[in-house]
Amino acid sequence: DQQVKQNSPSLSVQEGRISILNCDYTNSMFDYFLWYKKYPAEGPTFLISISSIKDKNEDGRFTVFLNKSAKHLSLHIVPSQPGDSAVYFCAASKGDNDMRFGAGTRLTVKP
């Protein structure tokens, strides 16, 4: 079963606008959430994370929001840049080893 879901396979936004990528999870035991970014022909690279004791974490243009009651997190990119075009994976962890990934969302930022 997919415990982490990214229901939008793709997203297209205009350069300079906000990109919002969404992620839902089903297991309330998850206590740490991460976003990874993946360019073609490369491995995923860590982008930003958030602990379940927080509801927001910001790093430059990237902000992750966590809504525990809704079991939902989102990644906001403001302003979006063409170099942000990539596949974004949401991941959730509940301790040693047990990290689950979503299916990914392909973001395209148009100039």
Place this chain on the structure above:
Amino acid sequence: EAQVTQNPRYLITVTGKKLTVTCSQNMNHEYMSWYRQDPGLGLRQIYYSMNVEVTDKGDVPEGYKVSRKEKRNFPLILESPSPNQTSLYFCASTLIGPRWTEAFFGQGTRLTVV
């Protein structure tokens, strides 16, 4: 430069012919793991290793073997590959298991089994 190196990057093989995908990291990380990426399914963990000689199954271990004889290396072995193992494989390493903020991934190995 900190990195995880996988080889080969691309591989086409025939059903039943044993193959090994190598993974090596230069960061002295204890924790290493293998994932496969399939369309619509994201990254699914195959096997992981907490340290030398310590390995365990992930979510989709069937048809795979691993070994961890040295800290830096974590090869993935397909004893008798089948077409359903056609996938994109990633090796990853991190200092400590629970918190993956510093997880490093290899560039991936695209395997096709015909």
